[in-house]
Amino acid sequence: MGRILVGIGGWTYAPWRGVFYPADLPQKRELEFASRRVTSIEINGTFYGAQKPESFRRWASEAPDGFVFSVKGPRFATHRRELGEAGPSIERFFQSGVAELGEKLGPVLWQFPPTTKFDEARFAAFLELLPRSADGRPVRHVVEVRHASFADPAFAALLRRHSVALARVDAADSPVPPAETADFTYARLKRAAADIPTGYAPPALAEWMERVRGWARQGDCFLYFINGAKERAPAAAMAFIAGLAG
Numbered sequence: 001m002g003r004i005l006v007g008i009g010g011w012t013y014a015p016w017r018g019v020f021y022p023a024d025l026p027q028k029r030e031l032e033f034a035s036r037r038v039t040s041i042e043i044n045g046t047f048y049g050a051q052k053p054e055s056f057r058r059w060a061s062e063a064p065d066g067f068v069f070s071v072k073g074p075r076f077a078t079h080r081r082e083l084g085e086a087g088p089s090i091e092r093f094f095q096s097g098v099a100e101l102g103e104k105l106g107p108v109l110w111q112f113p114p115t116t117k118f119d120e121a122r123f124a125a126f127l128e129l130l131p132r133s134a135d136g137r138p139v140r141h142v143v144e145v146r147h148a149s150f151a152d153p154a155f156a157a158l159l160r161r162h163s164v165a166l167a168r169v170d171a172a173d174s175p176v177p178p179a180e181t182a183d184f185t186y187a188r189l190k191r192a193a194a195d196i197p198t199g200y201a202p203p204a205l206a207e208w209m210e211r212v213r214g215w216a217r218q219g220d221c222f223l224y225f226i227n228g229a230k231e232r233a234p235a236a237a238m239a240f241i242a243g244l245a246g
Contacts, residue, residue, distance in 0.1 A: 001216050001217060002184065002215075002216045002217075002218065002219040002220035002221060003068075003216070003220045003221070004039075004212055004213075004216050004220075004221045004223070004244060005039045005040035005068050005106065005220070005221065005222045005223070006038060006039055006040060006223050006224075006237050006240050006241050006244070007038035007039060007040035007041045007042065007223075007224055007225075007237050008034070008038055008041055008042070008224060008225055008226075008233045008234055008237050009041070009042045009044050009224055009225075009226045009227075009230075009233070010041065010042070010043070010044045010045070011030050011031045011034045011035075011041055012027070012030060013230065013231075015230070015231040016030075016231065016234060019231065020034075020234040020235070021033060021034075031059060031062045031063065032062045032063075034234070035062065035063035035064060035067050036064060037234065037237075037238055038234070038237045038238065038241065039066070039067060039068070039241065040067065040068045040069065040070065040106065040222060040224070041063075041067075041069055041070075042069075042070045042071075042072060042109065042224050042226070043059070043069050043070065043071045043072060044072045046071050046072050046073070046074060046093070046096075046098075047072040047073070047074060047075050047111070048074075048075065049074075050074070050092065050093070050096045051096050051097065052096065052097060053096065053097025053100050054097075054100075055097070056096075056097045056098060056099075056100035056101050057097070057100045059101065060100065060101045060102055060104050063104060067104055068104055068105075068106040068222075069101055069104050069105065069106055070106040070107045070108070070109055070142075070186075070222055070224075071098055071101075071105070071106070071107075071108050071109070072108075072109045072111065073090070073093060073108050073109060073110040073111075074089055074092075074093050075111075076089040077089040077090050077093065077110065077126075078110050078111060078112045078113070078116075079112075079113050079116075082122065083122045083123060083125055083126035084122060084125030084126060084128075084129070086126055086129055087129050090129050090130065090131070094131060094134050098134055099134040099135035099136075099137050102137070105134075105137060105139070106140070106222060107139075107140040107141060107142045107165065107184065107186055107222060108130075108139060108140070108141050108142070109142050109143075109144060109167065109186070110130075110141065110142070110143045110144070111143075111144040111167075112143065112144065112145050112146065112147075113146070114146040114147060115147065116145065116146075116147055117147050117149040117150075118145070118147065118149040118150045118152055118154075118155050120154055120155070120158060123155070123158060124158055127141075127158065127159075127162040127164060128162075130162070130164070140165070140182070140184060141162075141164045141165070142164065142165040142166070142167050142182070142186040143159070143164060143165070143166060143167065144167035144169060144188065145166075145176055146169075146173075146174070146175070146176070147175065147176075148175040148176070150175075150176045151175060151176050151177055155176075156179040156181055159179070159181035159182070160181045160182075163181075163182050163183065164181060164182055165181055165182035165184055165185065165186050166178065166179050166181050166182075167186050167187070167188055168185065168186065168187040168188070169187075169188050169190065170187070170188070170189040170190055170191050170208075171190040171191065171227075172191070180218070182219075183218070183219040183220075184219045184220040184221065184222070185212075185215040185218070185219065185220070185221045185222070186221075186222045186223075187208075187212075187221070187222070187223045187224070188224050188226045189208070189223065189224065189225050189226065189228075189236075190226050190227040190228045191228050192225055192227075192228035192229040192230070192232045192233060192236055193228065193229055193232070194229035194231065194232065196229075196232065197232070197235060198232065198235050198236050198239040199225060199228065199229060199232030199233060199235060199236030200225075200236055202239075205236070205239060205240055205243060206243065208223070208240070209240065209243050209244055212244070213244075223240070224237075225237050225240075
């Protein structure tokens with residue numbers, strides 16, 4: 001059985017203060033608090049700009065043993081026409097100190113814009129640029145694509161050749177069918193509803209738990225509650241973790 005890591009996207013979100021975070025909790029302690037209530041967090045600040053090695057070290061030190069961070073790759077690498085020219089952006093990203101997360105480093109997510117269409121040669125060139133290790137630590141990669149042209153068996157076959165996972169996205173506008181392309185599973189759930197305390201209704205959470213248990217028989221699973229009614233994400237993740245334990 002693989003590990004099942006469940007969490008949220010980021011940890012700095014004003015509507016969580018006084019709801020998920022105690023009203024008197026200093027903002028500098030929000031990661032410390034969140035990382036003891038979920039088992040993984042997707043770092044999304046890296047998507048927008050470069051971080052510093054000391055930031056990665058601090059985040060790793062504030063999270064408990066066994067915690068895992070996934071890291072979102074920079075948009076400067078994915079939001080371009082010629083994906084094969086993303087090498088310098090990818091290199092800068094890994095040189096920024098990602099490996100300072102140490103044993104808490106999980107997969108790197110590469111999210112492509114909805115306008116990016118599947119072009120096998122261009123996408124293959126991008127996958128060739130992804131490093132398999134950073135400072136001696138293995139690195140696993142996952143991609144999220146959002147254009148219907150990726151619903152092509154050639155795309156899934158390409159990911160398999162590179163052992164890159166395809167993100168499973170629970171969203172009304174997700175046009176790409178799921179496919180097993182790596183030895184781990186990565187899911188992003190985006191349908192949380194504001195009028196449901198746990199974001200997803202209990203029966204829906206139970207269905208996802210059953211899916212995740214099945215995936216875990218094949219390897220590690222990472223599941224994040226993202227977007228939708230984001231204010232419900234922590235409650236959804238904690239309910240999911242409690243359901244798995246029960």
